Amino acid sequence: MPDHNKQILDKNGKPLKLRRKILSVQDLKVLFTEFKSLDIKVSFSDVISIVSSVIALFAVFISLQANFVAKQVATSDFQAVEQVKSETAQLISVLRALMIKGIVYSQQDKSKRDNPKYERFVDTTPERDQIEAFMHSPTALAYYSYIAKRSKNAREARVKREEWRAFFLQLAELRQISNPWLAARAAAKLEKLFDDLGDQQIKEIASNLNDLPRAISILFAEREHDVLVQVMVNPEDEPINDDNFIDFVKFLRENKEIDDPDLDIFWAASSRDADLAQTALSRGARVNIRSHEIIERYKSYVSEFEQVQDTE
Known part of the structure; x- marks a missing residue:
């Protein structure tokens, strides 16, 4: 009866160390080469047992990997x-x-x-x-x-x-x-x-x-950092897309020919002019400009604007 507790030695007479990992085909070849060089007889049933163990280990590994991927996809x-x-x-x-x-x-x-x-x-x-x-x-x-x-x-x-x-x-x-x-x-x-x-x-x-x-x-x-929302919705003032205010912006741009990127950004939002918005932003238009700031900046034109409105 073979002694299962007998230590297996390699070609140099040192104990043969088996690594605890999933064995690859190359690992099996090396292992069988060691057995052959030591003239150790391995029965067919032993080979089947080893291969079955390796397949079982691979199956466990693949199952764990599939489970990990499934959990990842489900997140x-x-x-x-x-x-x-x-x-x-x-x-x-x-x-x-x-x-x-x-x-x-x-x-x-x-x-x-x-x-x-x-x-x-x-x-x-x-x-x-x-x-x-x-x-x-x-x-x-x-x-x-x-x-x-x-x-x-x-x-x-x-x-x-x-x-x-x-x-x-x-x-x-x-x-x-x-x-x-x-x-x-x-x-x-x-x-x-x-x-x-x-x-x-x-x-x-x-x-x-x-x-x-x-x-x-x-x-x-x-x-305040969203240019579209900022120029159309102002929680502190009257809605800046109010017809009168937009008309005032138009009056300043067209009648008075005032070149101001802050005026342009309001007009771009009102007229949905993407190119004008881009140009205004590149020229330094403030994305958090308030309507009352525009009115204050150009208050000297308010009376003239109101007169124009009354005549229309």
Whole structure:
């Protein structure tokens, strides 16, 4: 009867040490080579037993790995990241589809291409509906919080041009453009914003989606850094999109020909002019400007403005 307690020695007469790990095929070959060099007889049943043990260990390892992956996929963080990735990719696909349709439109007969009954009529309604859906999604709210934070960081760093500030303004404008060629150009401009959007930024946006109460809190707390919200909603004053105030801004810009980026940012928000908003921001327009500040700054023109209003 073989002595199972007998220590196995290697070719140099030293105890053979078996590593406690999952054995690979190469490990088995080395082990059997050691056995062979020591002239140790290994029965077929012993080989089957060893192989069965190795397979069992592999099965346990794979099961543990699968369980880990399943738990990882089930986490809310993972699902939030995947949702942001999916809906962002869908939006970019919509922008690209608009670009392609714009090219098709540009190659059509100018006398026929705007007629809905034209057999090759380019309809961008599906893409514009997708943009509308994105703007109503929870992912959009996550983007709002992300953009507000970017705007705040840019302001603190004294960076005048932060193109993401006008993202939703451009998106809303694109939603309204029915001309395929104009829509294509607007889509191409929007797509460039995603050039610097990497995994880290996606995770940051997803963190807002994963915790919506926190995202909403951040959004409201940093409202003053969101150029779109700031110029349209002011909790301390009368709503600054009031017709009289916007008319006053128009009067200053057109009648008095005053060149002021702060006036431009109000007018851009009112008229949904994304290009004007970008230009105003690059020229130093304040994102937290108040309507009463504009009125105070140009109070010498108020009486003249009121007279013009009375005559109209």
